Amino acid sequence: MATEKTTAIVLRLIEFSETSLVATMFSRDFGKISGLAKGARRPKSAFEGALDLLAVVRIVFIHKSSDVLDLFTEGKLERRFRAANRDLSRLHAGYYVAELLNELTDEGDPYPELYDAADTALSAIDGDGMVAKEILRFELTALTHLGHLPTFHECAGCGEPTPIAERMTFGHLAGGVLCNRCQSGQRQVAEVSGKVIEILRTYSDLNYVGWENEEFSSGAFGEMRGLVNHYLTNLIGKRLKMHTHLRY
């Protein structure tokens, strides 16, 4: 048992008793943590109302042995997610970031770069960022850090470079674009326009800072959303709740 401190994003809150909550957070230093926050529902507590969905919180917690819930002992609010009061699409986008973090990560597996990307995305979504672009950038950044980014430049079958063509083939199970030779016999294959792969190349290049200014046709963007949603559904093994609530 050790007392630890870290900064975390609140992903989920479940009422546990009249005064307590079970909270799931994604922390910078320890990855996902679930724990009991005793007294958090009281107006005066060691949490001072900091446990709010999508809030960034400085927390103190006692890390218990394997099968037992951790215990949150203190929380100090660093930033509240305010979009709830002004814009439903921003609120839904925030929930989607939380859902992705919750579904894509395991407890006790830290990814500081993913934490920073989520923090940045939530700030932009809660500010003036273009929601659809922020979401796509976050999805592809998360997939990169977690080692699940599909290949968009080379064939997922043979590794040969795949130039952009008018129509291209994407293998959901193969994990990327497929060249003409590698397409046959593949299951879960989608045919998409080359524009879709171009968008994905642009937004998955983490060294490219101009992504916010890239424009694309709404048709290609819609087609791209179908592809990314399908890929994530396959990867996670279930449909994400927020996919149906997002407007792009």
Ligand SMILES: [Zn+2]
């Ligand atoms: Zn190939």
